[in-house]
Amino acid sequence: MRTGPCFVPSPGRDARRLVGAGRAADIGALPIFPAPPPSNDDPMGTHYNAIAFRPSPEAGLEGRVRALTGVGAKGALDPVGPVEIMTRDVVGVGRVGEWTVIWGEVLFAWRDSDAFAAAQERASEGGELLWWVVEDTSGGLGFTLWRDGERVREWIAVEGQVAENTGEPLPGEPEGAFTDGFELFHGPGEWTLVEVVTAVLGASWEEIALAPYQGYRV
Numbered sequence: 001m002r003t004g005p006c007f008v009p010s011p012g013r014d015a016r017r018l019v020g021a022g023r024a025a026d027i028g029a030l031p032i033f034p035a036p037p038p039s040n041d042d043p044m045g046t047h048y049n050a051i052a053f054r055p056s057p058e059a060g061l062e063g064r065v066r067a068l069t070g071v072g073a074k075g076a077l078d079p080v081g082p083v084e085i086m087t088r089d090v091v092g093v094g095r096v097g098e099w100t101v102i103w104g105e106v107l108f109a110w111r112d113s114d115a116f117a118a119a120q121e122r123a124s125e126g127g128e129l130l131w132w133v134v135e136d137t138s139g140g141l142g143f144t145l146w147r148d149g150e151r152v153r154e155w156i157a158v159e160g161q162v163a164e165n166t167g168e169p170l171p172g173e174p175e176g177a178f179t180d181g182f183e184l185f186h187g188p189g190e191w192t193l194v195e196v197v198t199a200v201l202g203a204s205w206e207e208i209a210l211a212p213y214q215g216y217r218v
Contacts, residue, residue: 047105047134047135048103048105048133048134049103049104049105049107049131049132049133050101050102050103050104050107050131050132050133051068051101051102051107051120051129051130051131052096052099052100052101052102052129052130052197052200052201053068053099053100053123053124053127053128053129053130054098054099054100054127054128055098055126055127056095056098056099056100061093061100062077064100064123065077065091065093065102065216067119067122067123068102068107068119068120068123069091069102069104069107069218070107070115070116070119071218077216077217077218078216078217078218079214079215079216079217080215080216080217081214081215082212082213082214082215083213083214083215088105089217089218090104090215090216090217090218091103091104091215091216091218092104092213092214092215092216093213093214093215093216094211094212094213094214095211096201096203096207096208096211097201097202097203097207099201099203101201101208101211101213103213104218107133117151120144120146121146121149121151122149123146124146124147124148124149124150125148125149126148127147127148128145128146128147128148128200129145129146130143130144130145130146130197130200130201131143131144132144132193132196132197133156134190134193139157139158139159139160139161140157140158140159141156141157141188141189141190141193142154142155142156142157142158142163142164143155143156143193143196143197144156145167145170145200151166151167152167152168153166153167153168153169153170153173154166154167155178157182157187160182161182162179162180162181162182165178165179165180170196170199170200171199172195172196172198172199172200173195173196173199174188174192174195174196177192177195178192178196
């Protein structure tokens with residue numbers, strides 16, 4: 001698993017800028033997702049987690065962010081300003097239409113735990129929640145869609161092997177892409193996952209990637 005920083009996908013922007021935090025960030029030269037590869041045989045080395053949910057609570061958004069990032073009730077959320085790039089201790093929270101979107105490497109810390117799934121289930125009650133992950137250097141790719149506390153679709157590949165494939169394909173999900181058959185670097189990739197995300201959120205990738213995100217140190 002890559003341990004470097006997590007990027008908000010911002011096509012065409014300088015990957016070395018951390019906006020609004022008032023400090024420099026050593027984030028290396030990793031590409032910003034999604035940078036179109038010549039083919040599926042050319043992995044991009046992308047690594048990030050994101051959650052989108054709707055409706056947004058009229059009050060208590062900070063509590064929702066705490067719950068979904070595993071910060072806990074007593075953890076502090078320290079605003080750091082608008083961000084394009086999230087380092088390991090920063091999450092970005094923004095709005096895309098009716099959806100609230102959270103990006104952050106902090107999600108990797110507990111994504112495989114029962115507590116993470118339980119937090120998603122609770123947050124989806126009365127609405128919808130989509131979680132997706134890209135970790136292509138180790139063959140990790142997947143998404144889960146919850147509706148009103150029910151997990152209606154899940155597809156997850158770990159180390160190049162399909163670990164979960166439940167529920168019916170979603171409207172807008174590329175036909176035959178997310179099945180039990182998966183070959184690392186030859187199966188569905190980040191751009192295929194983008195088709196699912198944009199279909200569920202009802203927004204273009206540019207609208208999702210270029211929305212303003214408020215950063216919080218967690």
